[in-house]
Amino acid sequence: MLIQYKFILWMFGLILLIGLLFGSRLFSFMDENSQVNRVKHLDGLRFFLAFIVALHHFLLCYFYFHGQAWSDEINRPNYPIVMNMGGLGVAIFFMISGYLFACTQPSSWIMFYQKRFFRIAPVFYISSIFCIIFAFFIQKDNINTDQLFNTFYYWFDAGITGNKPPLFGLENSNLINAGVTWTLFWEWGFYFSLPVICILRNKIGLLKLSLTILVICTYFISQYNQNYAVYIAYFAIGALARKLPEKIQIPRYICDIGIILTVVFMLAVADRIYNIVYLPVMALLFIFITMGGDLFGLLKLRGFVRLGDASYSIYLLHGLAWYGMNKYIAVQNLVLNRTQYTLVSTAVLLILLAICTLTFQYIEKLFIALGRRKFSWLKE
Template structure:
């Protein structure tokens, strides 16, 4: 069984937006005004889209016992297209920084900031995954060496392998399997020194080149690379060049209409891997990166708020879904829910997804970013 009614998705998104708006009214996050607010607002849609996608996947999982993509084009694209755009955002941000680098690029600062941007919230989510596993298992079922090795792979963002922890078959479902995308993020980061050469017309320090080569050799030895995701990064890298060499105003009603039509066309394809779907997404994203706000919607403070906490939302929503349907309600009971009753449960946990993501941002993401700034500043002072 699969859920296909898009009405449920729109209600879920509305609840998330309302929750984000209420939280932001009381605890207003400080947003850097120099950032591309259209991109920040877009992020707010993306993370909630992935949450709704996995909600539909869970509905199918409860009825079939198999963890499969949503059969509905609309619900599947809420995951596939949203992650593709996340990759585009990554490429846009860092290629844009390279293009605007006037002096030498600080690679030490780059890798330090990337680690402390991703690691704190990730390790918090990993701690929750371990807690869930041992609530289910209650004891260790593997030897200590195998257990420690499995922890090591997960501590390394499952970049090279993502084994079951304690032989628990639910390991990869507990967080809805979202960590595969972080592998591609790290792949992009270690490719960036080579991408920088034609842009900066400088070769990065030898140690950075060596470290990057070692990473890439190990990565390609252990992992199959789906080039459909590489195309997403390439699509996101177009906008920085357009921004640098064009001064046109793209925040017009005509362009906004075109972007909306692009997004309305996406559900005609099952996945963003479809080349036509990918091209449409790249067109829409580049207009947004060039400043289009979709009739001003992407500048709304509540969407920018959801965009600010989107990384925690991405990491944590699957864990909350698993706790709700496996530990609290029970999969057998939930499997007997009508479609409406199931989605009422999703609507009930949506505010918790947003609020816990906000707490994760406040207590893990933000301190991690501040710590990286202190480390980078200390290194700069030491080199003076």
């Protein structure tokens, strides 16, 4: 495996290659998704978030197949920056959800949850089906079918329970897709809390509500479980950032510089992302983004905006690519040097991204449209 500084150079090389390839006419079909009121730099941001999460899991998956535990802490001494990338990506995804939905006021909560289900479930099911197929072939000589239907229930719950039991007796089968579905448990928790949030928001205002939740997370919930406190606080920061641009204005170039400085701090200085003491830095980072920071236009580049649409597919499917690649190498007893492994990984990543543009175009879009339909069997 590449040492950290070479890994980061490879990452920047990938960004350049991806920007050129997916900004080309070959992927112009993704432009059909353009909307008049879309916030392009947030779309481009989504790609980068999924990208850094994928690279974080790339490293963990490599070491997992070389006998190490799937653990940030074990690899942190040699790869401190890369080990922070995954957490940073997830944190900002949570903030984006808080930003987008904290002001929601649906005319029908049934329709709201229908839309969320049709948005989340289809690619989740694709990921789960491939996990089941992988696990079946890995365990084909030693299949354990105890409580199989109960197991399948959890693998097709659209992430609501956050539980992924072993498939066919394969321990750590949740790592086949890099274990990414744990975040959906928190997303659903946020969605299910929205009716209460809306009542409180209408009584005291979103700004006061967000600050109150941040105080509760910092001084009370963190005393029992710091990770839980931080996850909840990220949604509150997203909501806070929705209101602050109405109160203050910052020049865009200051926002861009602020994004760079806060990202560098969180990746290179912070000991871990899910630490309550870094909430002010994370809040500053997201506020700079919502005030228009686009990294001097980088987040608005066509290729990244296109892939931003496919970011959910990238997030849920990248683990399958890394797991499948490493499993194939192990089964075939292939011996690859660093250069060969890096080239193969680059090809696999590009193929994955291309597939994800197709899953968005032909699966996600279809079910997003279905989710907006008012079915006759649904009562208001």
